Amino acid sequence: MSEAVLTVQGLTVRFALAGARHRVLQAVTDVSFSLPRGETLGIVGESGSGKSTIARALLRLVPASAGVARFKGINLLALEHEPLRRMREHLQIIFQDPLASLDPRMRVSQIIEEPLLEFRPRLDAQARRTVVLSTMERVGLLQSHLNRYPHEFSGGQAQRIGIARALVLEPELLVCDEPISALDVSIKSQIANLLKDLQRQLHLSVLFIAHDLAAVRFSCERVLVLYLGRVMEIAPRDALFSAPQHPYTRALLQSVPIPDPRRARARREAPLGGEIPSPLTPPSGCVFRTRCPIAEARCAEQVPALRVVGSSQVACHRAGEQELGR
Amino acid sequence: MSSAPLLQIGDLSVSYPSRAGTTRALDGVSLDLSPGEFLGIVGESGSGKTQLLLAMLGLNAQGAQLAGSISYRGQELVGAGQRVMAQVRGRRIGMIFQDPMTALNPYLTIGTQVTEGVRQHYGLGRKAAHRRAVELLEAVQIPEPERRLGQHPHELSGGMRQRIVIAMALICEPEILLADEPTTALDVTVQAQILALLRELRTRTRAAIVLVTHDLGVIAEVADRVLVMYAGRVVEQAGVEQLFASARHPYTLGLRRSIAELDGPLPERLPSIGGNPPNPAALPPGCAFAPRCAHAFERCLSMPPPLLSVAPGHARACYFEGAL
Numbered sequence: 001m002s003e004a005v006l007t008v009q010g011l012t013v014r015f016a017l018a019g020a021r022h023r024v025l026q027a028v029t030d031v032s033f034s035l036p037r038g039e040t041l042g043i044v045g046e047s048g049s050g051k052s053t054i055a056r057a058l059l060r061l062v063p064a065s066a067g068v069a070r071f072k073g074i075n076l077l078a079l080e081h082e083p084l085r086r087m088r089e090h091l092q093i094i095f096q097d098p099l100a101s102l103d104p105r106m107r108v109s110q111i112i113e114e115p116l117l118e119f120r121p122r123l124d125a126q127a128r129r130t131v132v133l134s135t136m137e138r139v140g141l142l143q144s145h146l147n148r149y150p151h152e153f154s155g156g157q158a159q160r161i162g163i164a165r166a167l168v169l170e171p172e173l174l175v176c177d178e179p180i181s182a183l184d185v186s187i188k189s190q191i192a193n194l195l196k197d198l199q200r201q202l203h204l205s206v207l208f209i210a211h212d213l214a215a216v217r218f219s220c221e222r223v224l225v226l227y228l229g230r231v232m233e234i235a236p237r238d239a240l241f242s243a244p245q246h247p248y249t250r251a252l253l254q255s256v257p258i259p260d261p262r263r264a265r266a267r268r269e270a271p272l273g274g275e276i277p278s279p280l281t282p283p284s285g286c287v288f289r290t291r292c293p294i295a296e297a298r299c300a301e302q303v304p305a306l307r308v309v310g311s312s313q314v315a316c317h318r319a320g321e322q323e324l325g326r
Numbered sequence: 327m328s329s330a331p332l333l334q335i336g337d338l339s340v341s342y343p344s345r346a347g348t349t350r351a352l353d354g355v356s357l358d359l360s361p362g363e364f365l366g367i368v369g370e371s372g373s374g375k376t377q378l379l380l381a382m383l384g385l386n387a388q389g390a391q392l393a394g395s396i397s398y399r400g401q402e403l404v405g406a407g408q409r410v411m412a413q414v415r416g417r418r419i420g421m422i423f424q425d426p427m428t429a430l431n432p433y434l435t436i437g438t439q440v441t442e443g444v445r446q447h448y449g450l451g452r453k454a455a456h457r458r459a460v461e462l463l464e465a466v467q468i469p470e471p472e473r474r475l476g477q478h479p480h481e482l483s484g485g486m487r488q489r490i491v492i493a494m495a496l497i498c499e500p501e502i503l504l505a506d507e508p509t510t511a512l513d514v515t516v517q518a519q520i521l522a523l524l525r526e527l528r529t530r531t532r533a534a535i536v537l538v539t540h541d542l543g544v545i546a547e548v549a550d551r552v553l554v555m556y557a558g559r560v561v562e563q564a565g566v567e568q569l570f571a572s573a574r575h576p577y578t579l580g581l582r583r584s585i586a587e588l589d590g591p592l593p594e595r596l597p598s599i600g601g602n603p604p605n606p607a608a609l610p611p612g613c614a615f616a617p618r619c620a621h622a623f624e625r626c627l628s629m630p631p632p633l634l635s636v637a638p639g640h641a642r643a644c645y646f647e648g649a650l
Contacts, residue, residue: 046513047484154602155371184370185540186618189584189598196595211514214586218596241588255518257543259585261566264546271518275483 004034005205006058006173011067011077013050013057013229017280025279027053028229031067032306035173040199040206042220042237044213044252048276050229051209055175058207059093060084071173089119092166096178098158102150102165109146112136112164119169131168138201139164139194156187160194167198174199175207180215192218213256217241225249228276228287230303235312245314248288286317294318331358332501332534333382338394338404340377340386349607351377353558354394356633359502359534364525366549366566367538368581372606374558375538379504382536383421384411417447420495420533424507426487430479436490437475443497462493465530466523485516492523496531503527505537509544521547542581546570551639554578557604557614560633564640574642577615579650613644621646 013028028050035041043051057064058076069076072090079087095101102111112132116123123131133143139160150158159179166174179195180188192215199206210216216223223240225233225248233246244250251272258264274291277283286304289295298317306313309320340352352374359365369375380386382396384403396403398414406414415421423429431439440462441455450458456475463471466489479487488508495503505524509517525548528535539545545552545566552569554562554577562575573579580599601618604610613630616622625645633643 046515156602184603185542185581186370186584186599186603189586189596190600192586193595193598212586213514214588217588218586218592251515253588255514256588257517257521257541257547259543259546259570259582259587261546261549261570264543271522272515273519275485275516276513 002036002038005037005071006035006207007068007070008033008054008058009068009070011054011057011069012065013053013062014065015062023280026229026282027279028057031226031229031231033224033231033234035205035207037205038199038203039222040208040220042216042223043207043209043226044211044216044223045226046211046252046276048228048279049226050279051211051226052177053229054226055093055177055207055209059088059091059175089115089169090172091175092169092171092173093175093177094159094162094166094179097182098155098162099150099153101162102158104150107147107149108136108141108161111150111161112168115165115169132164135164135168138167138198154187155183156191159183159191163191163194163198167202170202172205173207174204175209177209178211179208181210181212188215195219213241213252225252228279228282230287231306231313231315232288233312233314233316234306239311243310243312245309245312245319246288246316247292247294247318251291251293286315330360332361332399333357333359334395334397335378335382336395336397338378338381338392338396340374340381341391341393342387342389343391344389347607350609351390351558351606352381353630355555355558355560357553357560357563359536361501361534362528362532363534364528364548364550365534365536366545366552367536367555368540368542368545368552369538369555370540370603372557372603373555374606375555376506377558378555379421379506379536379538382419382502382504383415384408385415416443416500417498418500419502419504420498420500422488422491422495422503422505422508425511426484426491427479429491430487432479434478435475436477436479436482440475440490440494440497443494447498458497459493462496463490465496465527466490466493468493483516484512485519488512488516488520489523492520492527496527499531500533503533503535505535507539508537510539510541517544524548542585554581557609558606559614559630559643561615561644562642563633568637568640572640574636574640574650575644576619576621576646576650578642580618619646621648621650 009032011028011031015025017023017025045051056062058069064077109132113128116128141160180191196219208219220237222236227248232248244253254269255271272291283290285300285302289299304315304317306315335357338352338355342349367375392404440459444450444455444458459475460471463474468474468489509520549566552564552566553560556577562578573582583597586596599618604614612627616626631643631645633641635641
């Protein structure tokens with residue numbers, strides 16, 4: 001594994017609830033991971049798992065309550081206003097809803113140029129235009145799109161504009177928050193391919209947040225599985241998909257529809273019951289135990305620590321036991 | 327399928343005239359639905375799949391012009407008055423919407439909303455309606471139904487809310503259950519639960535289910551027969567195994583190949599369909615898929631291809647004769 005571009009330790013995010021005395025919502029609890037340079041790390045989980053909150057906390061869009069996030073040797077979570085502003089040049093994000101994240105009153109040229117005005121004040125108009133055009137070409141936009149407005153584009157094209165804006169400063173770290181889930185089926189694979197190409201060409205390090213497990217398998221070298229704000233499992237892609245160690249990872253994989261009617265109907269496992277509990281009242285011990293098919297008494301008492309089983313890191317008391325073999 | 331169709335749709339078109347020109351949301355769609363059948367309709371945004379469901383309920387937006395026929399047990403629904411439609415809606419045809427939060431009234435308890443339908447349709451007294459509501463919640467596998475009836479929608483999880491919406495669609499024991507992307511807003515583990523519930527309901531109630539989705543994986547899990555829609559037209563229609571084993575329309579095949587999978591060899595690139603879905607207000611004169619199709623030739627650009635049988639129970643709308 002090459003050197004880590006981002007190392008997160010003990011990230012915790014709590015929100016104090018308005019109106020309620022001492023009521024605290026703990027969205028993310030003690031999350032640690034590292035992202036090697038030039039790799040893509042997938043963060044998967046259901047809604048309410050805290051995956052977007054992790055992204056927002058790293059970008060300082062929501063305040064972290066505890067933890068360290070070291071990027072280029074500097075703790076992002078402790079940066080003051082001005083150094084944080086300068087750091088943003090290297091950290092960019094792509095959002096889920098491309099149209100909602102683009103200013104409807106700005107032309108495509110202005111949207112993509114804006115970061116240059118902020119961070120490359122020495123570039124003149126001609127030089128900015130050159131950078132904007134080469135970035136547009138990279139993401140598959142045409143010169144004829146320069147003077148159009150976001151609403152004139154389909155979802156897939158609008159996402160290309162969002163990607164161009166994120167890449168125009170050549171950031172080191174790109175956070176993709178559900179970058180393809182709002183797109184039409186026939187467009188998803190175009191954008192997934194584009195992101196993979198760009199990641200390789202520009203040696204980007206990417207945090208890829210998604211609930212679509214198949215998209216994560218295609219896009220990511222390593223995967224972190226999150227449940228109710230806690231890490232359940234971190235594993236290299238092939239290990240996670242072929243030999244998942246955590247019962248939640250297994251349940252997630254079994255829940256994904258199989259695009260083959262014979263195999264889909266030959267499946268024997270009943271779907272995982274229940275739903276993710278409220279983060280206001282998380283279960284004691286292991287947060288997954290209320291839905292876990294193999295939970296036992298100690299799971300209600302002790303929070304399982306992340307430990308190495310096979311090539312995964314797993315937070316499960318029972319991981320690695322013989323009879324759990326699939 | 328031996329039994330007579332429950333619902334027959336013939337050459338149905340829905341268009342929305344405006345000053346800028348007419349938008350044709352649905353163009354010449356025909357289908358038969360048999361009792362107890364699970365029909366999947368797959369398409370992207372703008373394919374007309376939701377318009378088709380709304381037409382069956384007489385709920386297309388104001389200004390919609392319908393042509394063609396929707397015959398429910400011999401009764402014509404196109405042009406039928408509000409009174410007839412109100413009879414059919416809810417009583418004979420139930421509807422499940424995509425977003426359970428917007429389908430439920432946030433101000434009213436679950437009990438009020440569920441029993442309202444029961445009382446309206448059957449004229450039951452309060453106690454009898456309550457008993458029926460409890461049964462319905464049990465039928466959709468909601469634990470502690472008595473307690474749920476006293477709660478408001480925001481107190482329930484997304485999956486629980488969708489079960490309530492399904493329970494409400496079942497109130498009058500409909501013969502046809504329409505479901506518009508019923509699992510799209512749900513998490514994948516909850517989606518699996520709801521799909522299992524729909525399968526179970528179909529077996530238990532013998533209602534025909536029409537499920538609209540953009541997800542071919544969902545189709546593979548539940549449907550018996552599949553309609554693939556593109557730009558307001560049916561481009562392919564087949565039994566589910568036929569469709570997955572031997573799709574004959576380039577669009578269907580493109581969709582299927584572009585699905586990333588959880589196992590098997592990992593492709594270097596995902597096969598994708600180039601271009602973008604068409605603008606329903608400005609469709610080309612020929613096949614609407616032609617601009618994105620690798621096999622398109624001259625003929626495809628002049629006239630949309632008709633839906634023709636290629637095998638028993640399998641039809642497609644495509645001029646290309648070669649191997650796909």
